Amino acid sequence: MDSPLSRTREGRPRRQRAATDRDIRHAARALLVDDGPEAVTLRAIARELGITAPALYRYYGSRDDLLEHLRADVVADLGDVLEQRIAGTEADGPARLFAICRGFRQWALTHTNEFTLVFASGATAATSSTAKLQQLSEPFGRLFLLAAGDVLLSDDVALPSDDGMPAELRDDLAGYRDVLLAVLAEAGTDVPADRLTVGTTYLMMQFWARLYGHVTLEVFGNYPIPIAHPDTLFEALLSDLAREIGLA
Structure with a gap:
């Protein structure tokens, strides 16, 4: 079972929360700018937001779908x-x-x-x-x-x-x-x-x-x-x- 706590890139604990489309795109853009297109994955975004990766499918059907919007x-x-x-x-x-x-x-x-x-x-x-x-x-x-x-x-x-x-x-x-x-x-x-x-x-x-x-x-x-x-x-x-x- 996932812990109710996750960690940001800086290592600070953060409670899991419901993501919003704006949060997802902001996290995706930050990954893109910092590390390039290959770094933009649903798993990485979920880790940034402190949620599970399947929760992102409520907003985007696939990584390709997210990249098109990005x-x-x-x-x-x-x-x-x-x-x-x-x-x-x-x-x-x-x-x-x-x-x-x-x-x-x-x-x-x-x-x-x-x-x-x-x-x-x-x-x-x-x-x-x-x-x-x-x-x-x-x-x-x-x-x-x-x-x-x-x-x-x-x-x-x-x-x-x-x-x-x-x-x-x-x-x-x-x-x-x-x-x-x-x-x-x-x-x-x-x-x-x-x-x-x-x-x-x-x-x-x-x-x-x-x-x-x-x-x-x-x-x-x-x-x-x-x-x-x-x-x-x-x-x-x-x-x-x-x-x-x-x-x-």
Whole structure:
């Protein structure tokens, strides 16, 4: 039989009590931040809260179920961070887009375990980083897509030709383009179809892939050579991306 007393991580006794959803998520987030995604288990959370592990099943059907909710909490917080970052930014799309890119990198470097859970762990199709970029209800994806939509509406942007992409990707990109147009329209940003072409969709995919790939390499220390000035390297990446879409 379980003892009516359990111990916190600091070793202080604590009586067993009924957990709340807020308690569970708080304990899960603390484990994530301190020790990484693998440390977030129902048994560990129960130990933190001074309850039995089966009691957690009243709230979550499985560890995966809990992790999905934890991912959503982390992404919501990331959205809040980026909202605050662009709050004082000039209104034009390019300034906001690149402020979001810088904010995403800074958040990833200072929230490594949370970044790992959301963007670099075994996410399902519904919670992958690509899916999150498509979801208007998800703060990070909404901010990124709306800023990109404003950039596409700018006359300064050099739209690429559809001929500049592999023909084998055309069908996949056309489907993704339709999703993006719908998401942007739902948010009140009507981008004409001739501005968001299949070629432009390919460019957007490449933009995200390079940004995400660069940040991931930096977060996990996987640059192929030692970099004494990583900030300079990241700004050079943003400059390259800006030139590719015709921005100064």
